[in-house]
Amino acid sequence: MPSPKAKNPGRSGGSPVLGSSNGRYEFMSLTKPLNRSSPPHLLQRQGSDPTTARLRASESPTRRRGSGSSTGSASGQGPPEEDGIRLNPSLIRVALSSLLAIDLWLSKQLGVCACEDSSWGSVRPLMKLLEISGHGIPWLAGTAYCLYKSDSAAGQEVMLNLFMGLLLDLILVGIVKALVRRRRPAHNRMDMFATFSVDRYSFPSGHATRAAMCGRFLLAHLVLAAPLRVLVLLWVGLVGLSRVMLGRHNVTDVVFGFWMGYCQYNLVEMLWLSPQTLQGLLGQSA
């Protein structure tokens, strides 16, 4: 099936055809054979142009097999499978851009505490309190204090692993933020305290990863009464919601952050430092 972009007027008469790559339009000659060293995405675009497809269809099967094209013809498959293969990336792209548009729209609608004169500006101090409750510094300081004060081996083990988990969280979130580099929403006021340079990026929400990881940690390792367990879950949810209401994040940053924090807890469990491991480590360094 021809792609909508192939319906441009320049396709007849051997004139250059416009192809799009990452939103930038590039000329492709119909008279020149396909350059085998072309990037795969260009080959895909060229192949989806109806005129090019006609030219390719007129080639003998032997030539098509030898063309080295990445469209699946190398295996001698017919056009229906080729079309299916070429359609999928466009469908994924359309689905992703729709999701992104919904995300941006929803995040803007929910960013009702982004500044004092926003519609819910009066709730902003409460949201900032939730922000502090999920910040790295109070969590690291509190865990270090409990580790220092704990007089049981079991307590020290739990606190030490929570501390390691918090450090791991900072590192992993920093790496993902530096790789993805998604800007914070335009309506955010950058008035957060104690941030790293990567914290100018929003994906994923570090508060959401920490809340999810610590929430799971607390529920698994601290014997809490049912009302307290509900309170922990409520706190996790409210920390996430407050990120979007403050305009710090888009919804997808928080949703991904929750998922990442949930997985990080599994990693903490896998890397769990037992007193024996610790003694071994300390013994080696001594």
Ligand SMILES: CC(C)=CCC/C(C)=C/CC/C(C)=C/COP(=O)(O)O
């Ligand atoms: C000991 C040590 C390295 C402490 C650093 C703690 C620190 C500055 C954490 C940053 C927490 C933060 C502002 C994360 C950003 O959260 P988002 O939800 O806005 O991504």
